[in-house]
Amino acid sequence: MFAYSHISPSLLIAFAPSLFRLSIITFSNNCLLPYVDFGWYFGVNTSADCDVIRYWIDFCKDFGVVALIAIVDVMTIVMIKVTAPGMRSANCSQTQKKRKREITFVKQALIQGAIFATELVFFFIVSTMQTKPVMIFLCTTVSWSLVHTIDPLVLILLNQEFRNMLLRNTRWRSRSTDEDDQ
Numbered sequence: 807m808f809a810y811s812h813i814s815p816s817l818l819i820a821f822a823p824s825l826f827r828l829s830i831i832t833f834s835n836n837c838l839l840p841y842v843d844f845g846w847y848f849g850v851n852t853s854a855d856c857d858v859i860r861y862w863i864d865f866c867k868d869f870g871v872v873a874l875i876a877i878v879d880v881m882t883i884v885m886i887k888v889t890a891p892g893m894r895s896a897n898c899s900q901t902q903k904k905r906k907r908e909i910t911f912v913k914q915a916l917i918q919g920a921i922f923a924t925e926l927v928f929f930f931i932v933s934t935m936q937t938k939p940v941m942i943f944l945c946t947t948v949s950w951s952l953v954h955t956i957d958p959l960v961l962i963l964l965n966q967e968f969r970n971m972l973l974r975n976t977r978w979r980s981r982s983t984d985e986d987d988q
Contacts, residue, residue, distance in 0.1 A: 837855065864930065865930040868922075869923065872923045875915060876919050882908070883912055886905070886908065886912070910964050913964060917964070918960055921960070922957075924949075924953075925950060929946055933945035
């Protein structure tokens with residue numbers, strides 16, 4: 807189900823229509839991304855048409871993707887619970903390791919989805935309720951930066967293989983640097 811050959815066409819099918827629609831609507835209504843000096847961020851022009859476009863195409867599409875990921879995660883959790891009795895009886899160490907990796911992956915996806923959904927709410931909803939430039943800046947630029955900073959941290963914290971790979975590369979670099987210095 808999660809093979810590369812299945813995922814690539816799915817991503818293309820999911821994003822191509824929205825990107826095509828977004829580009830046509832954006833350029834036909836002149837909803838470009840000017841720099842907004844008051845809030846220190848790049849924002850969509852503030853016409854009624856651009857606000858509708860911003861809400862429906864940006865926020866709803868992004869939130870819909872997060873919701874779809876959450877639905878797949880819940881289905882995965884249900885499948886893990888359904889297959890749990892059979893897995894316990896098998897008691898194969900490889901099966902147990904695979905099961906543990908799958909559970910960790912679901913946790914990672916749920917945490918990353920929650921972080922992304924929170925950023926969307928701050929960026930699209932909370933920021934529009936703010937009147938002070940600093941608060942607008944925090945709700946837009948800082949929240950966007952934080953989500954992209956926290957996302958790899960979640961990956962590193964929950965993925966033992968990734969941590970091992972990073973530590974192995976760090977050790978190799980420090981040894982090669984020490985050897986180069988001598």
